[in-house]
Amino acid sequence: MPPVATSPGATSRIVTELVCGFCGLGCDDLEVQVQGRAVRPRIACPQAAALLERSDGAPPLPRVAGRETSLEEAAARAGSLLAASRSAVFSGLGADVDGLRGVFDLAMRFGASFDHAASSGLFRNLDTLQRRGWIATTLAEVRNRCDLLVVVGADPTPDFARFFERALPAASGDPQESDEAPLFTNRAHPRRVVFLGDLAGPAARAALAGHDVTHSPVPPALLADAMAGLNAFVDGRSVKTLGGAFDGALGAALAELAGALRAARYAVFTWNAGALDPAEGERIVGHAAAMVAKLNETTRAAVFPLGGRDNLIGAHQMALWRFGYPLRTLVAHGEASHAPGLYATSRAVRDADLLLHVSAFRPDAPPAFSSGPLIALAHPHTEFPREPDVFIPVGTPGIDHAGQVFRMDSVVCLPLVKLREAGLASVAQAAAAILQAGRAP
Secondary structure (H helix, E strand, O other): OOOOOOOOOOOEEEEEEEOOOOOOOOOOOEEEEEEOOEEEEEEOOHHHHHHHOEOOOOOOOOEEOOEEOOHHHHHHHHHHHHHHOOOEEEEEEEOOHHHHHHHHHHHHHHOEEEOOOOHHHHHHHHHHHHHOOOOEOOHHHHHHHOOEEEEEEOOOOOOOOOHHHHHOOOOOOOOOOOOOOOOOOOOOOOOEEEEEEOOOOHHHHHHOOOOEEEEEEOOHHHHHHHHHHHHHHHHOOOOHHHOHHHOOHHHHHHHHHHHHHHHOOEEEEEEEHHHOOOOOHHHHHHHHHHHHHHHOOOOEEEEEEEOOHHHHHHHHHHHHHHHOOOOOEEEEOOEEEEOOOOOOHHHHHHHOOEEEEEEOOOOOOOOOOOOOOEEEEEOOOOOOOOOOOEEEEEOOEOOOEOEEEEOOOOOOEEEEOOOOOOOOEOHHHHHHHHHHHHHOO
8 A cells, every 4th residue: 555645743643443434235334544634444344344444634625616715605606506516416426414414405406316326226125115015134243143055147256355254153162152243153164155257255254264265167258047047946836938048057056046045044145237248237136035925834034235336325315315216306396206217317317417426435437428517415525427527525424524324234323533624514514515506696
């Protein structure tokens, strides 16, 4: 890790037991060194370390058409642009709970459709949840009860680096005494993990050392068919109607896995919906939900969908609470209209006359847009394809200000603490300034 520049006279301090708000796992054991405005990670996964690190340099000022200005002037210009808009789109939505509340206040005041940058996987999951329902579990239940974990599709480690460490920790020393040991599974035996799809990468293998890890490689294009075959085996149906793909080694592996699922005390299917083939994702998730429903007739089983970076779940929960609909909703004239295909950012920007982009957790650029003004409430290090009409650099929750984010399993809202004083407005403060400017005579 490169050295972080610090002020010579700044006092250094170590902050421990930090909650991470970046990927959705909500790890609460991070450790950083803070000196002045500089933040240097000491204990964190690679993704969190890169996103936590800060130099001691002064942050950029707000800009209007490339000219540095005050927050008040930038907010006034943003308010006037929003007031003139007739089809605004709010994208990104990477903010803490208070920031999202402020952004939705803007949508209520000016009218806009809104979507989160990481919502594609969420909506693949929601389609199955709405159509047939499912039995889901929590991270704590996976950790304490799961004896068979089926990882469907890609190895999730690149996106959720500590998932296996958090969900299936390897007990150290005497498993009866270790704090890492599960509460309810047999502590004397390793738990089984089956990768159905991609092979486990080196980091996943290291995290799962001591567990029984097996692989059933399946190309992404055939994963939905493999899940259909496994579903048939679990249900006791013939797979002959599915073609000859299950006559060889794959069929034998799926038949064996089906038997293991029926024998397990608490089986869990997990997947990263954002990494699934968009054309087949809903089928894959649907088969997982169907198998869980069947298995619960005789044993216990559940799904644990992975996702939720940059407080995606918080945005989903906030939208449901405020408007009665999830993300990909239009708010206009005091009414809300939900259309997940029409108001997905990639589709909505085609008809937009203004784009407001929010990304406080990472320097993600806004989607391509050239049909009107661009307002960015964004990470100070964001590189823009074109200069925004208004750029308000905002602080990161858990670094520049306190906040709250939802964990990916939706059951826990986690507190983030402030690490430094950088002089950056929060998304909530920036949104409030714009709202106030829009109300001015």
